[in-house]
Amino acid sequence: MKGKSLKEERENGEEKVSLKGVRGAGALLAAAALFSGAPLFGQAPKSAPTPSGVAQPSNIDLTLTGATGARRPLAIPMTIAPISPDLQSRGVDPFYTTLSDDLAGSGVFVVADPALYPKAMRPPRNREEGDAWKATSAQFLLDTHLAPDGGNVVVEAMLWDLGMLKPILSKKYSGELRAVRRIAHTLASDLVRQFTGRPGPFLTxxxxxxxxxxxxxxxxxxxxxxxxxxxxxxxxxxxxxxxxxxxxxxxxxxxxxxxxxxxxxxxxxxxxxxxxxxxxxxxxxxxxxxxxxxxxxxxxxxxxxxxxxxxxxxxxxxxxxxxxxxxxxxxxxxxxxxxxxxxxxxxxxxxxxxxxxxxxxxxxxxxxxxxxxxxxxxxxxxxxxxxxxxxxxxxxxxxxxxxxxxxxxxxxxxxxxxxxxxxxxxxxxxxxxxxxxxxxxxxxxxxxxxxxxxxxxxxxxxxxxxxxxxxxxx
Amino acid sequence: MKQSLKVVSLTVVALAFVAACSSKPKATPPPAPTPAPVSTPTVVTVEPPAPTPQPTPRVDADDITRKSLSEISSYLKPAFFDYDKADIRTDARDVLAANAAWLKKYAGVQFTIEGHTDERGTAQYNLALGDRRANAAKDYLTSLGVDASRIKTVSYGKERPFATGHDEDSWQKNRRAHFVVTAK
Missing domain, CATH: 2.120.10.30 (TolB, C-terminal domain)
Known part of the structure; x- marks a missing residue:
């Protein structure tokens, strides 16, 4: 799975989901396809409605400002896990997709293009490896590992600051295999809290x-x-x-x-x-x-x-x-x-x-x-x-x-x-x-x-x- | 024209009267109603029974006792509205006047006026607008003498459109006060 782009991962996710007939990420993509052809939302600056018949006070600025600044560039390489097709499809893929989607949509991070990620080098052991990650535009690296543990799975996550070349957050979660999405939401929420002081909305x-x-x-x-x-x-x-x-x-x-x-x-x-x-x-x-x-x-x-x-x-x-x-x-x-x-x-x-x-x-x-x-x-x-x-x-x-x-x-x-x-x-x-x-x-x-x-x-x-x-x- | 219609009605009533008075159970079902009276001369012989000058049976083609509520509902035509308005339009006045005349003839009829809107406003506002329309139609009917106690109103906003297109033709069909008879 390593080296595949996020897009390919999502396509895999869709395939899996549609085969099993389960609602989830696949359903989202299917729904998006319904609306294809029309532009999606909130991309380009766009003027808001102009007033008609009402005097427009000068303090109303009807333009879209778009994203606010200060989003942290973050690399999220594929979660490392023991090789097992079942674990991959039921655990690693939904975990990774959910985590990536949450963080990409958090407004706190911008996710660096996975196609650019170096092979291995995680965690980065020296300045050279750190710079290889920084070359993807990332300033932070989220290294995740998922492993079976009896009937449960354990997820370990470490957030690296690539400038200081040291981990700034270390988290460990465990739960049932079918709860991996919830684990991903919890981790994403904790990461947002790390930077904003309050949890993200991913468990709501x-x-x-x-x-x-x-x-x-x-x-x-x-x-x-x-x-x-x-x-x-x-x-x-x-x-x-x-x-x-x-x-x-x-x-x-x-x-x-x-x-x-x-x-x-x-x-x-x-x-x-x-x-x-x-x-x-x-x-x-x-x-x-x-x-x-x-x-x-x-x-x-x-x-x-x-x-x-x-x-x-x-x-x-x-x-x-x-x-x-x-x-x-x-x-x-x-x-x-x-x-x-x-x-x-x-x-x-x-x-x-x-x-x-x-x-x-x-x-x-x-x-x-x-x-x-x-x-x-x-x-x-x-x-x-x-x-x-x-x-x-x-x-x-x-x-x-x-x-x-x-x-x-x-x-x-x-x-x-x-x-x-x-x-x-x-x-x-x-x-x-x-x-x-x-x-x-x-x-x-x-x-x-x-x-x-x-x-x-x-x-x-x-x-x-x-x-x-x-x-x-x- | 009016005269000949009346003649037709009388024929139907006469036939119905004959059928109703026939006491012997019939082995075969009564013949299906003929599409039109063929023997106009018989009509002339129909006269109200002289000794009992009680109110004559209502002379009307719409014998509602034999009709379903949805059939009867279709006699009451919808009143249509302008966009984001609940004012009774000129054309709606004529429609409501005809409805009122019919309703006054059938005093036993109870009915609901549904207020509907087109899809262009928001769902929540449209519920309020539909409520307005239903009540505007109700008020107009009561002003014409229809007893308010016979009328219920309900708003469906844009929740149950009659036409599902996304054009003015569909929108106009959906901006309406719609009549549903609930008892006869």
Whole structure:
């Protein structure tokens, strides 16, 4: 395996996965192929929507900045392991692919081209060998070894600083063979922590709504699913046999709130992350869309309808203390709780086109936040509350914009054709997942919050909507 | 034209009346309804029974008691909307007026108005917009005298489109208040 490029490894991975019929990295590549022909995301700088009909304040800079600097160039040579086709296919390949994908998408590292790696010389024993690695542009080398240990596998990893020519991090993990992807995620998370002081988001989950259970000729049915952030481990949570939409994780990551058309009329529902303890939040309102958990987990904000007018409400999870926050003849929808728990962002067309507003929990101090573009919607606060991601549109398709709330500076992190909607932040604030519709296919993609790198499609079965990233890191 | 339609209806009612009054169980199934009355002269002989001036049976081709809910639903035409709007258009007024007239004749009919949108807005906003449309149609019907207690509304936003294309033709078909009869 040594000497093969990362691309070849991935192709091998795809072959293996498709043969076994398992979801995973292969599914990602297959999904990417569906969209081939169209440019992918976030590569070239691209101008964001220009304002129309709204005066553009001078402090809004609508250009994509791309990757921020200070990414560490890292070489990740193939994991060394005893020669065994079975161990290779079930252990080494998924471990190596997962590790490489995590680190390449981390925003912390840039992975040096594996085609340039020297043979052997690991760890580098002298300056000459170190320089051979540095010639690949790498400043760091991640040396990994995987070996069977009884029924388990043991992974040893050492991160070398090629300038100082010494190891700066040494880690050892052990677990079942089928858990090698989890070991890779854990190692990647630890490596990110080494440089940023906080773990990477590689062990986190995303909930979403999917129509994959749809029966031809029948009404569209959508159910709630969860998956690892990279699309692995997809699991069905609801069996509603109707529309179940727009999940949002509780702050502690133990349950989800979502909208479902069970009992014919749409209502607010809670369900445990494993599908247990399903119950309805009783509310007298209609519609009951777009639920959002408060940061303390006690209250849910949602879009309710009273006599044909949609307003923002809050209610305790037991149905008590229903409060109406907006009172406006226009459409008010899609509330999102700010991380400090003191404000809500929401969408309203009270000034003409749908735009994002904020208000406090009394419904007071309403102010418009999105200023450019003719449709801004589905706001999501970054975990630190400093930025707002949302679906933005002027002409053409919805894109994903990220606004710095202090300065108003806005960047567009998606590009290309297709409607991009429903952004959600990873709990460390480094990534954003959203849904993109291309033709008849809607899938969930994960990209970096700063727009750098390439966003990856992580779903492929049916159509997949409304991602909600879990809010806890570990 | 109206006159001749009425004649046709009377014939159907007359035939139905005869069939209903026939007490003997028949060995053979009744003949399939003839496509059109062939013997117009018999119509002239049909007269309301003189001694009992009770309300005459409703003279209508749509005998809904024999029809499925989905068939009856199809009598109620959808009201279409402009992009990102929930205002009742001129053409929708005519449609809703016709629906209201029909609904007033069949006071037992209960129904749901579904609000739908095209795919261009976001999913969450479209749920609100669909709710608006369903309620706008409901309000218009009640303004025409249809009892609000017969009407339920539900929004499907862009979740259950009628046309799946990605062009204005499909989008217009999906921007609608759609009627579903739930009881008759």
């Amino acid at each position: 989950k995303i909930a979403f709504s999917s129509d994959r259970e749809r029966v031809a000729g029948k009404h569209v049915v959508k159910e709630i699913f969860t998956m690892d952030f990279d699309g692995d481990n997809q699991r069905r949570i609801t069996y509603s046999n109707t529309l179940s939409l727009a999940p949002d994780w509780s702050p502690d990551g133990t349950k989800l709130v979502y909208q479902s058309y069970e009992k014919d009329t749409p209502g607010l529902w809670l369900i445990g992350k494993d599908g247990t303890d399903k119950r309805q939040i009783p509310v007298p309102t209609q519609l009951n869309a777009s639920p959002s958990f408060s940061p303390d987990g006690k209250t849910v904000a949602f879009c309710g309808s009273v006599k044909g007018n949609t307003e923002i409400f809050t209610v305790q999870t037991d149905g008590s203390n229903l409060k109406r926050l907006t009172e406006n003849a226009a459409i008010d929808s899609t509330p999102r709780w700010s991380p400090n728990g003191r404000e809500l962002a929401f969408t309203s067309n009270r000034q003409g086109t749908p735009q994002i507003f904020m208000m406090d929990l009394e419904g007071a101090n309403v102010r418009r936040v999105s200023l450019a573009g003719n449709w801004n919607d589905e706001a999501a606060f970054s975990p630190d509350g400093g930025r707002l991601a949302f679906a933005c549109r002027n002409e053409g398709d919805f894109q994903i914009c990220v606004m710095d709330l202090a300065t108003g500076r806005t960047v567009q992190i998606s590009s290309g054709t297709g409607a991009n909607e429903g952004p959600t932040w990873s709990p460390d604030g480094s990534k954003i997942a959203w849904e993109v519709q291309r033709g008849d296919s809607t899938q969930i993609v994960v990209g970096n919050a700063d727009g750098g790198g390439t966003a990856r499609i992580v779903t492929s079965s049916g159509n997949n909507f409304s991602p909600s990233w879990i809010k806890t890191l570990e």
